Structure formats: C-alpha cells, structure tokens
Amino acid sequence: METAVCFHDQQDTIDPCNTFLEDAIAGLTDSPKWASPKYFYDHHGSELFDRICRQPEYYLTRAEEEILTDHAEDIARIIGPGATLVELGSGASRKVRTLLEATRPDHYLGVDISRAFLLESTRRLAADYPWLDVHASCADYSTPLRLPEALKGAGHPVAFFPGSSIGNFEPAEALQFLINLRSMLTEGGGLLIGIDRMKSPDILEAAYNDAAGVTAAFNRNLLTRYANELGSDIDPERFTHHAFLNQAHSRIEMHLVSQLNQVVMIGGRRIPFREGESIHTENSWKYSDEGFLSMAEQAGFESRALWHDQNRLFSVHYLVR
Numbered sequence: 001m002e003t004a005v006c007f008h009d010q011q012d013t014i015d016p017c018n019t020f021l022e023d024a025i026a027g028l029t030d031s032p033k034w035a036s037p038k039y040f041y042d043h044h045g046s047e048l049f050d051r052i053c054r055q056p057e058y059y060l061t062r063a064e065e066e067i068l069t070d071h072a073e074d075i076a077r078i079i080g081p082g083a084t085l086v087e088l089g090s091g092a093s094r095k096v097r098t099l100l101e102a103t104r105p106d107h108y109l110g111v112d113i114s115r116a117f118l119l120e121s122t123r124r125l126a127a128d129y130p131w132l133d134v135h136a137s138c139a140d141y142s143t144p145l146r147l148p149e150a151l152k153g154a155g156h157p158v159a160f161f162p163g164s165s166i167g168n169f170e171p172a173e174a175l176q177f178l179i180n181l182r183s184m185l186t187e188g189g190g191l192l193i194g195i196d197r198m199k200s201p202d203i204l205e206a207a208y209n210d211a212a213g214v215t216a217a218f219n220r221n222l223l224t225r226y227a228n229e230l231g232s233d234i235d236p237e238r239f240t241h242h243a244f245l246n247q248a249h250s251r252i253e254m255h256l257v258s259q260l261n262q263v264v265m266i267g268g269r270r271i272p273f274r275e276g277e278s279i280h281t282e283n284s285w286k287y288s289d290e291g292f293l294s295m296a297e298q299a300g301f302e303s304r305a306l307w308h309d310q311n312r313l314f315s316v317h318y319l320v321r
C-alpha cells in the first residue's frame with residue numbers, strides 16, 4: 001500500500017547538473033584543490049553514510065542516540081506538544097524516531113538533498129507512525145530554507161539538526177546558517193542540534209578511518225560521481241582516502257590523494273595532478289560547548305538546555321529564537 005507523504009519539491013534550491021560541473025571545475029582548478037562535501041550525498045553516498053553511522057569507530061551516532069534516549073522525557077517537555085518537527089538532512093531518518101515517539105509532534109517535515117533516499121525514509125516514517133502528518137522537501141539545506149505553505153501556521157516549528165552536520169560548514173558559514181534558520185522559526189520555535197565535541201586525536205582519527213573502509217568508499221564516491229555524471233575519465237582507484245585531525249583548526253580534514261602523476265579530463269578541461277597532491281573534500285569542525293554557544297548567541301539564539309552522553313563525547317543543545 002502506498003503511504004501518504006506530502007512532497008514539496010524545492011527544486012530551485014537544488015544544484016542542477018551544470019552547477020555540479022561548475023563547482024567541480026572550480027575546485028579542481030584551484031590551488032590547493034577542493035570539492036564541496038554536499039556532493040557526497042547521491043543515493044549511493046547516502047547509503048554509505050548510513051553505513052558509516054553503524055561502524056564501531058564512528059561514535060558520533062551512538063553518543064547522540066544515547067543522549068536522545070536518556071533525556072527523551074526532558075526533551076519532550078522542553079519542546080512541548082503539537083510541534084512541527086523539521087529535520088534537516090534527514091537521511092535515513094533513524095535518530096528522529098526516538099524524538100517522534102517521545103515528543104509526539106503533529107507534523108514532521110524531512111528535508112534532504114537526495115530525493116530518492118528522502119522519499120524512501122519518509123514513506124517508512126509515515127507507515128510506522130500513522131498518527132503523524134508527514135511531509136518531505138527535497139532541498140539543499142545550506143541555502144536559506146522556507147517552510148512549505150501547508151505548514152505555515154501549523155504547530156510551533158522545531159528544527160532538528162542532528163549528527164553534528166553543522167561541523168561540515170566553515171565557522172562563518174555555520175553562523176550564517178544559524179542566522180537563516182532562526183529567521184525560518186516563528187515565535188515559540190526552537191532548534192535541537194547535535195554537536196561533536198573536541199577530544200583525543202586517537203578517537204577522532206579512528207572515527208574517520210574505519211577499519212572496514214566505509215569512510216574511504218564514501219570519500220571516493222565523489223570521484224565516481226565525477227566519472228558517471230560529469231563524463232570525467234577520473235579513476236577513483238588512483239586516489240587514496242586520507243583523514244586526519246588538524247588540531248590548530250579543531251577539525252578533521254578529509255582528502256583524496258593522487259597515487260601518481262596524472263592528468264584527468266573533466267568538462268573539456270585538463271586537470272594535472274602531482275603524485276601525493278590531494279583534493280580537500282571535507283572539514284568536520286569540532287566545538288567546545290562554550291565555542292558553539294557563543295556562535296549560537298551571535299546568531300540570536302538563546303540556550304535553553306544542554307545534554308551530554310556519559311563519556312562526554314557529544315552534546316545536544318536546545319536553543320530558542
């Protein structure tokens with residue numbers, strides 16, 4: 001049986017293919033070379049990310065789930081009944097289940113860049129929670145978001161931004177993102193956000209270098225997309241995954257390192273690589289509680305609550321506008 005999900009396509013916020021090509025060329029012709037991490041998330045990339053979240057070294061997901069489970073009652077009380085829960089980068093929509101069960105919002109809106117993945121996961125939610133009004137919006141949440149007309153004036157909006165995904169923005173972009181998000185929230189609205197905390201290099205570096213090689217495959221999938229979607233002759237096997245802690249910047253950096261001197265074609269451009277030269281594909285910034293709160297306050301938010309897991313690896317904040 002087909003389950004009802006109200007789908008709102010915010011096509012205009014999604015990069016069409018030529019922007020993907022323009023962005024790829026901009027990054028590959030720059031020095032040092034870079035790529036935008038938002039292009040990790042095609043359907044296969046979203047599946048790989050879902051697998052990363054289940055790797056033993058990737059503590060982030062388990063620590064956040066522990067917080068959401070252990071403090072479910074507290075979180076439900078602070079959010080209050082009848083909310084419109086807006087999940088940004090909803091992916092497999094797994095963590096939100098604990099939250100939905102505890103808070104029982106009236107409406108749920110999943111926002112994700114991967115349309116097929118979004119539809120699969122929101123349909124599953126609608127089937128499992130028949131009491132919930134489920135909406136899906138295919139959109140790039142790094143651009144300013146708007147609430148679909150059907151949800152304007154519904155219960156107070158509460159944005160849920162789990163997984164420390166804000167850490168994939170540069171700090172100035174993260175601040176702008178919080179400012180934009182705050183303007184989407186009406187009076188009484190809030191933001192429940194997960195933040196990965198700074199910790200020992202061993203724990204951090206293991207999380208981005210899992211033994212099963214899933215993060216490496218996730219990183220290389222970007223090059224597979226260049227080949228399949230942009231007609232590039234790039235061979236992902238000629239690049240290795242490299243992830244390390246840049247302590248001076250409090251961030252994990254991910255790179256793809258060329259194994260040899262080579263020339264790659266993309267969009268009619270010749271891109272030379274030296275052996276050992278890398279494409280910088282992602283930063284994952286880590287924040288202290290104080291560092292994150294000062295940025296949130298700068299964006300106009302007020303802190304209402306802060307929870308940690310038992311090992312204090314991760315934090316979840318509740319902020320109001």
Ligand code: AVI
Pocket residue numbers: 052060163164165166167168208215282283284
């Ligand atoms: C989505 N984001 C928070 C993940 C992170 O930890 O920065 C993406 C990721 N990259 C490698 N592993 C996971």
